[in-house]
Amino acid sequence: MAIVQVRDLTKVFKEGELGAVNNVNLEIREGEFLVFLGPSGSGKTTLLRMIAGLEQPTSGEIMIGDRVVNDLSPRERRIAMVFQSYALYPHLTVYRNIAFPLRAQKSIRVETSEDGKPLGFFERISARRKVEREKVEWAASLLGIGGLLQRKPRELSGGERQRVALARAIVREPSVFLLDEPLSNLDAKLRLSAREELERFHRRVGTTTIYVTHDQVEAMAMGDRIVVLNKGVVRQFGTPTEVYDDPADTFVATFLGSPPMNLIENGDVIVGFRPEHFRVAEDIKDTAKVVFNFKVENAEYLGAEYILSGTLVGGRAEGKKVIARLLLGHSFEVGKTYQFGVPSQHLKFFDRTTEKKTTPGTLSWQ
Amino acid sequence: MANRHPLGLKLVSGLLAVLAVFLLATTARYHAAGVMGLMRLAGGLLLAVLAIGLWKLWNWARTFVFLLLTIDVLSNLAALFLYALRQAKHRLALELIVQIGIGVLLLWYLQRPQVRKVFGGQSAWPSTVKTLVLGIFTVLLGFPFYWMAIASFKQNLDLYATENNPFIFNLPPTLDHLRFLFNETHYVQWLANTALVGVLVVGITLALALPAAYSLARLTGRWGERLGIGIFLTYLIPPTLLFIPLSRIIAILKLQDSMWALVLVYPSITIPFSIWLLMGFFKSIPKELEDAAMVDGLTRFGAFVKLVIPISLSGILTVVIFTFTLVTQEFVYSLTFISSESKQMIGVGIPIFLVRGDVYYWGALMAACLIASLPIAFLYNLFLDRFIAGFTVGAVKG
Amino acid sequence: MAIKQGKIKSIGAAQSPWLGAAMFSPAILYIVLLIGAPFVLAIYYAFSDARIGSTDLHFVGLENFRSILQSPSFRKAVQNSIIFTVVAQVIVMVCSNILSIALEKPFRARGLVRFLILLSWVAPVSLGTIGWKWILDSIYSVITWLLVWLRIVNPFDTPMWLGEPKLAMASVILVHCWRLIPFSTVILLAGRTAIPKEIPEAASIDGAGFWRTLFQINLPMMTPILSVAVLFGTIFTFTDMTVVYILTNGGPYDSTQTLPLLAFTQGIQASDLAAGAAISIFLVPVLVLIAWLMLQVAHRTEVS
DSSP states (O other): OEEEEEEEEEEOSSTTSOOSEEEEEEEEETTOEEEEEOOTTSSHHHHHHHHHTSSOOSEEEEEETTEEOTTSOGGGGTEEEEOTTOOOOTTSOHHHHHHHHHHHTTOOOOOBOTTSOBOOHHHHHHHHHHHHHHHHHHHHHHTTOGGGTTSOGGGSOHHHHHHHHHHHHHTTOOSEEEEESTTTTSOHHHHHHHHHHHHHHHHHHOOEEEEEESOHHHHHHHOSEEEEEETTEEEEEEOHHHHHHSOSBHHHHHHSTTTTOEEEEETTEEEEEOGGGOEEGGGOOSSOEEEEEEEEEEEEEOSSEEEEEEEEESGGGTTOEEEEEEESSOOOOTTOEEEEEEEGGGOEEEETTTOBBOOOOOOOOO | OOOOOOHHHHHHHHHHHHHHHHHHHHHHHHOOSHHHHHHHHHHHHHHHHHHHHHHTTOHHHHHHHHHHHHHHHHHHHHHIIIIITTTTOHHHHHHHHHHHHHHHHHHHHHTSHHHHHHTTSOOSHHHHHHHHHHHHHHHHHHHHHHHHHHHHTSOHHHHTOTTSOTTSOSSOOOOHHHHHHHHHSSHHHHHHHHHHHHHHHHHHHHHHHHHHHHIIIIISHHHHHHHHHHHHHHTTSOHHHHHHHHHHHHHHTTOTTOHHHHHHHHHHHHHHHHHHHHHHHHHHSOHHHHHHHHHTTOOHHHHIIIIIHHHTHHHHHHHHHHHHHHHHHOOHHHHHHOOSGGGOOHHHHHHHHSEETTEEOHHHHHHHHHHHHHHHHHHHHHTHHHHHHHHTTTTTTO | OHHHHHHHHHHHHHOOHHHHHHHHHHHHHHHIIIIIHHHHHHHHHHTBOOOTTOOOOOBOTTHHHHHHHHOHHHHHHHHHHHHHHHHHHHHHHHHHHHHHHHHHSOOTTHHHHHHHHHHHHHSOHHHHHHHHHHHTOTTTOHHHHHHHHTTSSOTTSOOOTTTSHHHHHHHHHHHHHHHHHHHHHHHHHHHHHTSOTHHHHHHHHTTOOHHHIIIIIIHHHTHHHHHHHHHHHHHHHHTOOHHHHHHTTTOSTTTTOOHHHHHHIIIIITOOHHHHHHHHHTTHHHHHHHHHHHHHHHHHHHHO
16 A cells, blocks of 8 residues: 555746656555655755645645645644754753644543543643653653653754654654655764664654655665655666666666766667676676776775776777776786676666666677 | 636636726726826726736735735724724614625635635635735834825925825925925034034044954954953943933033034944944954965954955945944934034934924925935945844854 | 864964954943943932032932932833833834744845835934824824724814823834834844744644744744843833933823933933933943843853
């Protein structure tokens, strides 16, 4: 069952200009962790903000559950969102931050006491506060911030702020979670642990999640499926394996993977292969392969691997820049030429004019 | 886009168009000339434009229609309760109630989901209320100036006739008041005095505030900052507390009834705030720039004169405008220290000396106020954001 | 915090205190001579029998205070000063909040609207007040005309805006509000635009409507800036004498008398410098309080 659907969604900020989001169609499954991946300006955040209701689409439809939510305000959509800056309310304690959505949505209703008697006005308030406290403590303990409830946001570290933002999002038990680059404000070391925590958190609560990022590593690591966006258009929509191993066009091919896929023009096709598949020719056994002469121009030693960059020598590929990524075991000298190859099944073919994936063909290198 | 153009909307725009045509036609027939005719013409054209706008689904047209309907409903309500019901005019009350009903019905219809949808889905109320609020406040706050403008050009016969509609010219406009103001009063003299004192005070302020601000921002560290705050606090001490002892000091210095008294005293109001404003400016200049200049061979003071001052030109300009407007706005000191008419400043001269005995030359008074206010207001407006930054004491940052 | 420490040290390294002192001392001297000295003198006069035209000065202790505390004008002045300040500030805060919300998002003609709204703040006070004196004239008042035209007021029994105590007080407050609303509005606007836009967005996703966002998010976050606006507004109203002097000159029967105006009429017009000084000294506690509050605001924003 698709829990969030987007149909022909378009957003044009200024009339006459190119849309920030153009004719996007998506179906997001229940419980899925979906990642919007794209460079800045690709429309991924605009798309997310439209789903949140912070931006009004120019045309198209957004459905959450089986309701069209276009005309609903953010508060009526029953979603939760974590912002890039976390947007914690700086003047409220962590407790009040987490409790804010509960009070704002008036989601706690207590009409009668446990034994069924109707309650008076003040009793109802105190009963509501009690439920609220339980919920806030539940959310806080889920994220391990139970000890911080009386602090103000400015007294917290970056990681703690992120957890408070998540707790504030989860406490209302939303149908959809929207996360807008929540890790980008953390330093590199913290980012890794926060990422793992997010993954664990998602496994535990199982809420449908849409995650926006420009970081392909995050996307690959976390996403059940990835939507690759560029210039407001969906370039590819698939699992991390599909997107990485079988890119739909040259943009996806070069945007994912570090270093990016090598692309070489060859007649009316573009041939692509990943740096890790570009190996010393004699190491490739038991399979068809294409062999090149590779002149090493620069070698970077990264501890566990080498990154070699250089040019192809001879034939129609003469002078094309390529990058190879090799495990240790060989030694290379800058300036020398070696025989490198790519297993045939790892060659990708793209149409030269449309830059889209085409059927594999035969190559004429010489 | 499958959004259908709702029938009701077509009807409403048709209705508007019919009204517009009716208004224009009757204007042409009965009220070919005069103010009422002009107003009808404008109203008719407006309705026509609204009819087209609504038909074409322009959002601003919807907002405008909402605005007109809201004003209509509100004013009818006011008329109903303040007049019709109080005076027991039942027939009128009934008519008003029907009108209110029609207005509310139209508003309700225009807010229906299918109508909303063709206008992009959003409610028309936020923008309507916003426009209404802005309109009301702009009229209320700007009204005295409109009033000054209209009084400046009215003939006395028109100005002092209570039965005339005061909002319009019932008799042709006249330049008599301006002629009187410039030829038979000291108005020009006052303007010149104000300008002269203003220029001198600006000079003194800059000469003292610039080095002080730079020194407090850069050279004196932590306690310089504290001193800066202390200086800012002296800005809070008002002239109404100091004018009594100052009048004695002025007397001792034999500066009574002399513009030099004001030249001496005004900088005490302008310097503290100017130091504060300039400190903010100097702090925003990257220190590396001065360090580079000093490495390149300038002294600290040389770097201040040749580098910092040219860079902060816009800050200095802000201080100039601020000082000048403060000089024109000041009232208490010039009222206390200056007694002869010809030596007065503009802010005191107009209210005190343009009134002969108990006779108010309202036309000339209003012209005098308007002419003196507008240029200052215009200048101040240009530098507004900087003044505000000074007033907020950095409270915005947090 | 650690970064701040480092910053201060680097300033310290480049300091040159002597040059610094040389550059700021002229300004400080000017301020001390023309604000500090008169301030001290004002306090001294309040305990003396200084008069215009006589150079003799005797210390008379609390005599001045005893006599002004007995005068009904003084009591009325204190009362009015407080009423005008408080009522005007409440009205100004409500109106300027509404206006700043309406002005927040850019729209066509925003610059023009802002200019028109600001006119009343930037135009010289005395001149704007004269405009009001004409609007509130006893015979030719446009407000009266409008009310008569709307048949709310009987044309043979029109209100005397500046001639009846209650109406005169209301008029003074009205002019103060008219003058201060633009000032507060632009200050609040600065505070409002300083709130990161994700915060109200997060509130709307969390389910808060317009009012909850306003009262639980925006306004609490704007407390420092709100207090700055209130403090300045208080000073401008409490210490002002221009508006009252021109509009009513304290009348009718002292009903709009204020402290600064009374100090002026006693000290300058009636030549009794000592009494005037003693009256104006009563401004000081309010000023001290405001200065202290201002420092609190500055300190609080520095910490956060």
